[in-house]
Amino acid sequence: MVGEINMKKYILNSFIAATILFAASCKPEIETPAGTSAGQANFSKYIAVGNSLTAGFADGGLYLDGQKVAYPNLLAAQMSTVGGGAFTSPFFADAQANGSGYLNLSALVNGSPTLTPVAGNAFRQGSSVFLTKYSGEVQNLGIPGMRVDLAFAAPYSAANPYFERLLTDTQVGTTTYFQFIQGRNHSFFSLWLGNNDALGWATNGGVTSDATNVLTDKATFSMLYSNLINALTAGGQKGVVGTIPDVTAVPYFNTVTVSALLAAAKAINPAAVAVFIQTGAGVRAATSEDLIRLPFQSAGLFGTGAIPYGLDPRNPIANNWVLDKDEIIRVKDYVNSYNSSIKSLANSKGLAVADTYTYLNMVKAGIAIQGININSAFITGGAFSLDGVHLTPRGNAVIANVFIDAINSKYSSTIPTIDITKYRGVKFPDK
Amino acid sequence: MRKLLLSLLLSAPLWVLGQGFQVNLQGQKQIGMAGAGSALALDEASVFFNPGAVTFLEKNSISAGVNPLLFKSAFKQNGSNITENVKNKIAPPFEAYAVWGPKSNKWKLGLGVYTPFGGLVDWGNDWSGRYALTSLNLKAIYFQPTLSVKITDRIGIGAGFVYNHGDVNLQRALPVNYPDGRSGHATLEGTGSGYGWNAGLYINTLSNVTFAVVHKSKVVTKLEGGTATFDVPESLRSSFPAGNTFNAELPLPSTTTLGIGIPLSKSTTLAFDASWVQWRIYKELAFDYAVNTPALADTKSARNYRDGSSFKLGVNHKASEKVSLRAGVGYAFSPVQDGYVTPEAPDANRYILSAGIGYAPTSRFEVNASFFFEDVQSRKQKNIETGLDGTFKTLVYAPGLSLTYKW
Numbered sequence: 001m002v003g004e005i006n007m008k009k010y011i012l013n014s015f016i017a018a019t020i021l022f023a024a025s026c027k028p029e030i031e032t033p034a035g036t037s038a039g040q041a042n043f044s045k046y047i048a049v050g051n052s053l054t055a056g057f058a059d060g061g062l063y064l065d066g067q068k069v070a071y072p073n074l075l076a077a078q079m080s081t082v083g084g085g086a087f088t089s090p091f092f093a094d095a096q097a098n099g100s101g102y103l104n105l106s107a108l109v110n111g112s113p114t115l116t117p118v119a120g121n122a123f124r125q126g127s128s129v130f131l132t133k134y135s136g137e138v139q140n141l142g143i144p145g146m147r148v149d150l151a152f153a154a155p156y157s158a159a160n161p162y163f164e165r166l167l168t169d170t171q172v173g174t175t176t177y178f179q180f181i182q183g184r185n186h187s188f189f190s191l192w193l194g195n196n197d198a199l200g201w202a203t204n205g206g207v208t209s210d211a212t213n214v215l216t217d218k219a220t221f222s223m224l225y226s227n228l229i230n231a232l233t234a235g236g237q238k239g240v241v242g243t244i245p246d247v248t249a250v251p252y253f254n255t256v257t258v259s260a261l262l263a264a265a266k267a268i269n270p271a272a273v274a275v276f277i278q279t280g281a282g283v284r285a286a287t288s289e290d291l292i293r294l295p296f297q298s299a300g301l302f303g304t305g306a307i308p309y310g311l312d313p314r315n316p317i318a319n320n321w322v323l324d325k326d327e328i329i330r331v332k333d334y335v336n337s338y339n340s341s342i343k344s345l346a347n348s349k350g351l352a353v354a355d356t357y358t359y360l361n362m363v364k365a366g367i368a369i370q371g372i373n374i375n376s377a378f379i380t381g382g383a384f385s386l387d388g389v390h391l392t393p394r395g396n397a398v399i400a401n402v403f404i405d406a407i408n409s410k411y412s413s414t415i416p417t418i419d420i421t422k423y424r425g426v427k428f429p430d431k
Numbered sequence: 432m433r434k435l436l437l438s439l440l441l442s443a444p445l446w447v448l449g450q451g452f453q454v455n456l457q458g459q460k461q462i463g464m465a466g467a468g469s470a471l472a473l474d475e476a477s478v479f480f481n482p483g484a485v486t487f488l489e490k491n492s493i494s495a496g497v498n499p500l501l502f503k504s505a506f507k508q509n510g511s512n513i514t515e516n517v518k519n520k521i522a523p524p525f526e527a528y529a530v531w532g533p534k535s536n537k538w539k540l541g542l543g544v545y546t547p548f549g550g551l552v553d554w555g556n557d558w559s560g561r562y563a564l565t566s567l568n569l570k571a572i573y574f575q576p577t578l579s580v581k582i583t584d585r586i587g588i589g590a591g592f593v594y595n596h597g598d599v600n601l602q603r604a605l606p607v608n609y610p611d612g613r614s615g616h617a618t619l620e621g622t623g624s625g626y627g628w629n630a631g632l633y634i635n636t637l638s639n640v641t642f643a644v645v646h647k648s649k650v651v652t653k654l655e656g657g658t659a660t661f662d663v664p665e666s667l668r669s670s671f672p673a674g675n676t677f678n679a680e681l682p683l684p685s686t687t688t689l690g691i692g693i694p695l696s697k698s699t700t701l702a703f704d705a706s707w708v709q710w711r712i713y714k715e716l717a718f719d720y721a722v723n724t725p726a727l728a729d730t731k732s733a734r735n736y737r738d739g740s741s742f743k744l745g746v747n748h749k750a751s752e753k754v755s756l757r758a759g760v761g762y763a764f765s766p767v768q769d770g771y772v773t774p775e776a777p778d779a780n781r782y783i784l785s786a787g788i789g790y791a792p793t794s795r796f797e798v799n800a801s802f803f804f805e806d807v808q809s810r811k812q813k814n815i816e817t818g819l820d821g822t823f824k825t826l827v828y829a830p831g832l833s834l835t836y837k838w
Contacts, residue, residue: 027516028505028824030809035512081512108666368818370508371562372606380726382606394606404510417510419559424608428664 035081039413041238043084047139047186048072049232050193050242052390053399054142055162056089060387061102061120062144062162064092069393069423072140072190074400078415079188089140090166096122096132100161103386105379107429113379115298115386131165138166141181147196148224149216151177156211182231189232190403192242192356194342197221198335199389202247205293205320206280206327215334222341233349240407241346243339243357247331249364251378252388253291253323261292265303265311272308276316279324283316289325294378294388296321352410354403369398370421382425393423453708453739455783456498456524457545459799459833463787464745465759467702469690470643472633473747474835475528478543478577481643481690482589483633485579486539488530495527496833498803502552503828504777508559508821509813515558522551526833532579541577541591546570547647548683550776560774561604561614563817567775570598571652571683575629585637590630597623597652597681601775609664619677619718621657625650627685643690643704649712650683659720661727670726678719682712684736684766698749703742710736710766732816734773739766743783757787757801770815777823779810797835804828 048054048070055062056070067073067089076087092099101120105113124130143163150156157163157180158173167175197216204213232239247253258275265272274285286292296302296317307315323331339357346353363383366375374395375381378388383395391399397420404415458476461468469480472487475494500522507514524546532539548571556565572595579589599622605615631645655678661671688706695701713736719729745759761783772778787801807825814820 026501026503026826026828028503028809028826030505030507030514030822030824032507032510032512032822034510368816369820371560371564371603371817371819401510408510416512417508419508419511419513421559421562421604421606424612424614425606427608427610427612429666430609430664431666 033414034416037414038082039411041411041413042187043079044187045085046076046188047184049181049191050142051146052144055144057144058385058390059102061100063099063102064097067091069396071396071400074418082415087139088137090134090138092122130161134165148194189239194244194338198331199247202323202331205322207320218337221338226345229345240352240354242354244335245357245360249360250389251376251384252294255294255378256292256297258286272311275310276313277322278316278319283313291323293321352406354406359402379426392425394425397423454524454549457526459496459801459831462803463757463785463801465743465761465783465785467704467743467745469645469688469704470641470692471702475530478528478541479545481631481633481645482577482579482591483587483631485541485589486581486587490837491531492837493529494833494835497525498829498831500829504825506821506823518553520551520553537581539579543575546572560819562606563819564774565602568600572596585635587633593627595625595650595652615663618660621654623652623654625652639694641692645688647686649685652681654679670724672722676721684708684710700747702745706741708739710739735771736766740764753791755789759785772812779808781805781807795837799833801831
């Protein structure tokens with residue numbers, strides 16, 4: 001009997017001990033090195049050099065919500081756990097949050113989007129182009145429209161409202177972007193520039209009409225890019241450069257298809273035989289290898305007129321609406337050349353390379369990331385915003401992770417990756 | 432006969448003990464022994480563990496028990512520094528048994544109601560894998576009337592018919608955003624049923640070493656007319672019609688168990704069970720929607736489970752007339768292959784540890800308690816279908832209690 005009481009006591013004590021042990025060891029632990037080390041890099045002052053993608057341009061405009069989720073801003077937030085410092089951006093004030101204005105998806109009618117412009121509210125008085133000036137330190141140096149060639153052209157600082165906005169009156173028209181990005185005492189940089197050197201020409205249908213749609217000469221590109229890299233690494237700084245995506249990887253060129261246009265035409269006039277386009281080599285029937293620009297959908301031209309526009313060789317779709325198959329071959333060749341320059345220059349300086357060219361080609365085919373299917377379909381693909389070129393917040397998070405992976409693998413740092421599921425795709429109307 | 436059985440045991444393939452959605456909590460005494468005990472005529476839970484042993488139970492009895500189960504799973508995305516945990520939700524696996532037969536007769540009847548499969552995971556609506564899964568609540572309740580017959584004084588056979596009532600609620604976020612940025616949400620809910628059987632052979636050799644061969648059949652559970660609710664922005668409503676329903680099928684696997692019971696002394700018995708769970712039937716999780724749209728096709732998610740297996744060793748020690756002590760260890764091989772680990776069953780090979788105690792104040796009443804612990808090994812995975820990429824780690828805690836009345 002005594003034995004039994006002792007036994008009960010023993011069992012009771014064992015249960016209490018087990019309960020304490022349980023409470024202490026209850027939560028499963030997963031150890032990882034993420035967020036512990038900057039490796040060979042120093043993230044204390046990061047600057048981001050680039051174009052609209054760096055600035056956070058989205059939905060056809062630069063506005064506050066887009067600026068906040070620009071990939072450099074997401075990247076800088078992640079760097080903070082491995083010694084990254086503050087990161088300043090030329091945000092629009094809350095009262096001018098609509099910035100330059102942007103597009104809103106206001107309805108889906110039988111699957112067709114209705115895009116409604118939201119007016120900008122950051123314009124300077126008396127102007128519908130130039131924006132309220134921003135003064136003060138900036139580390140996000142992204143300028144929508146910036147190109148490698150125009151980074152060395154002082155007059156462009158007066159013509160580009162996003163650049164003009166950041167300059168003093170004396171700098172306007174006299175300072176180049178190349179000068180603007182220097183003297184900022186950075187310890188780390190990202191450089192994702194050059195997209196517009198090809199895209200400007202492509203989004204004008206392979207037609208050059210001014211300095212923003214020139215297809216930059218390959219050797220010029222290489223020389224100027226090397227100047228940029230030399231300036232940014234002048235103090236021995238480390239950094240990451242981004243390759244230039246294939247221009248045909250974006251919804252801008254893959255949404256309005258020749259077959260869809262022809263089907264729409266046939267629905268109205270069964271006699272329609274082909275879509276006719278003006279190319280550099282003359283007028284011909286379009287094939288699936290010719291890409292029509294996204295805005296053609298809402299341009300209200302197709303099929304109009306006594307000789308139906310685009311449906312008769314006498315009234316073809318104008319050259320600037322179409323990136324025809326010869327132009328595609330040309331622009332792809334230029335992008336490949338730019339990218340081999342970028343990679344070899346980066347390698348010679350020991351810089352990390354974020355290969356967005358390869359990554360966005362994967363997105364074009366469709367990938368599943370953390371339970372989300374992402375592809376380059378317009379609106380439903382999730383990665384590209386309503387202008388068909390720039391990224392959604394989700395697309396920015398995905399690209400920021402491409403940069404993080406490149407930096408971590410080059411410099412043995414452990415910048416934690418971004419949870420892309422915290423970032424939205426296109427907003428769908430709830431009515 | 433004994434020789435025959437031994438050779439059968441020796442020629443058995445390498446057993447793999449499958450887990451997945453399997454819940455190994457079917458009898459308080461056996462739980463205390465890590466789930467071993469198919470070769471012991473220990474109590475009325477033999478209805479589940481080995482219908483062939485039921486006829487060797489000395490008394491008629493009725494019992495009921497519950498094992499509140501805490502499934503503590505954690506996830507860390509590849510490259511992330513944030514660990515996310517499932518919410519504390521307590522699943523209630525339970526078991527109830529009754530065994531009756533005329534005294535000194537050759538047969539007994541039994542009835543078992545138990546929960547051999549299930550899952551309760553709630554990762555919440557904000558976790559990083561929410562587009563793969565936010566929560567799963569899966570319950571399978573088996574009802575099993577059983578007949579057990581003594582063929583000789585040392586050999587018993589038994590079989591039971593199994594009816595399964597299944598209940599599932601599966602939820603995930605949809606990667607479409609409302610104007611305020613929040614995500615859409617899908618809820619699939621339904622009940623279903625399936626049928627199967629459970630049969631066993633029990634042999635008590637002259638040395639009182641006991642053997643068991645038990646086969647529990649697969650139970651293909653069909654869900655028909657479940658409700659599929661999609662919360663999406665109104666502009667997408669035509670793609671995700673309201674009031675939609677779905678059919679689905681969840682194949683619950685068959686299990687073959689070989690057991691040995693070895694009396695070490697008058698008061699101490701060792702039990703060893705090796706089980707082979709034929710999870711390979713779980714090829715895919717398919718949802719067939721009543722209304723399909725271009726955005727809502729029927730889904731077929733590959734699961735491609737392989738067979739699983741487990742090895743469990745338990746000891747039962749009668750410390751006194753009234754007190755019994757139990758302990759067990761086990762190891763189970765996961766049926767989930769690399770690339771197919773999902774947050775609804777973040778499975779991996781696991782260790783099992785258990786302890787139990789029984790107290791019988793009178794010859795009629797008995798109280799049994801157990802504590803069951805599983806350490807599911809950490810597993811870094813990228814799911815082939817969803818791209819969910821990270822490390823899962825799970826610990827399972829299940830204290831339990833049952834009451835028995837015997838006559």
